[in-house]
Amino acid sequence: MVKMIKVLGVDIGGTDIKLGIVNQKGEVLHSGTIPTRAAQGPEAMVNDVLQWREGQRGDHPEITAAGIDCAGLLDGKRRWLYSSPNLSGWENIPLGEMFESRLGLPVTLDNDANCAAWGEYNRGAGRGTKCFVCLTLGTGVGGGVVIEGRLYRGSQGLAGEVGHQVILAGGPRCGCGSRGCLEALIGADAIIKRTRDILAEGKASVLGERDDFTVRDIASAAREGDGAAVRSLGETGEFLGIGLANIVHLFNPEVIAVGGGVAGAGDFILGPARESLRKHLMGEVLSGIPVVPAQLGNRASLVGASFLALEKIKTEG
Ligand SMILES: [Zn+2]
Missing domain, CATH: 3.30.420.40 (ATPase, nucleotide binding domain)
Incomplete structure (x- = not known):
């Protein structure tokens, strides 16, 4: 049997963060939302996401990577957040690295619209x-x-x-x-x-x-x-x-x-x-x-972010 690979998708919006456990076909196996709480700062957000992931550990013990997306000016290659209209006061933050060190997983970070396009390309209107x-x-x-x-x-x-x-x-x-x-x-x-x-x-x-x-x-x-x-x-x-x-x-x-x-x-x-x-x-x-x-409706970014994470595993072995 081929082992199923699962990644964590995290779509950071203005009011809510959508989260999903996504398999290698881009199917969302389980999803949920938590409040964004941007005013608490990036550390608190990373903790909130970590906590949600811990809650899924029983059903999905093995997560191989995580794909994060949010609106704003982001450099996907450096996994760097310049600024975001949804995250007031967050500027020049190595957000990808922060998630990576706390989750203990390879992490990708990209703009929500890029991720929506990538989701639609892989599983939606762009197939x-x-x-x-x-x-x-x-x-x-x-x-x-x-x-x-x-x-x-x-x-x-x-x-x-x-x-x-x-x-x-x-x-x-x-x-x-x-x-x-x-x-x-x-x-x-x-x-x-x-x-x-x-x-x-x-x-x-x-x-x-x-x-x-x-x-x-x-x-x-x-x-x-x-x-x-x-x-x-x-x-x-x-x-x-x-x-x-x-x-x-x-x-x-x-x-x-x-x-x-x-x-x-x-x-x-x-x-x-x-x-x-x-x-x-x-x-x-x-x-x-x-x-x-x-x-893909409002899941496009989550799915696209997950596909970026899946590719990171493939390219980095
Ligand atoms: Zn303009």
Whole structure:
């Protein structure tokens, strides 16, 4: 019998850390969440994760490696965290090394969007391709690029930041400090603002009766035929399409996948995005590249981080 290899996946989010015991096929055998508690500092977080792992020791005594991911500026090669919007005050930390010494296991550390792309490449929408790009749409807009079957990281581990390509010169201010980034135009807050602006024109809408709404609410209004919601998501899709055209021109991928919470709006965003993509391509020959929904949902990063850990074992023996 072939021995089953298991790794620990750790996806550090703003409020929760998702954890999973994952086998070599990328199947999540057991999963759980713990609160992020970023204010307690990195040592406390490493302890929390260690404690969760100890709780699984009875069912899963042998874990061979761990794959960690979180949002922010990370260098996967050095396993170094520059900064993260979810981990306020954590700057320039050798987070990979910290986990490695406490867990006593080989550890990988990478950006959540890179890991989502790597998860989708191995087990989701990118399977069977060699050149693949995956976008993650949520509060932020992240991306990961796979070139010739390898996750592309760039010189400082910061490649694939598709959310910070400038789409509209002088456009709205982005969290990164620049203006008119894709993230500033199609991040969740931007979509909500766009919808409010449309409502302010006096358009009748079910959303007009509410003080507060989310992108999920806008999507469900669109499904009921709400004109303001459909228009807002459509305009969002047009900006996304320009970003996709830039990606196609840079990488000429076989497939582009779009995931994350905002992508739950489905074809209300993706339909106009595909149309806008076609309009902005330099040649008809590029227009056949499929833009598809991601397949792994909110587990994509956890699965991708686990695959990176599995590869580390393979390459390091
Ligand atoms: Zn930006």
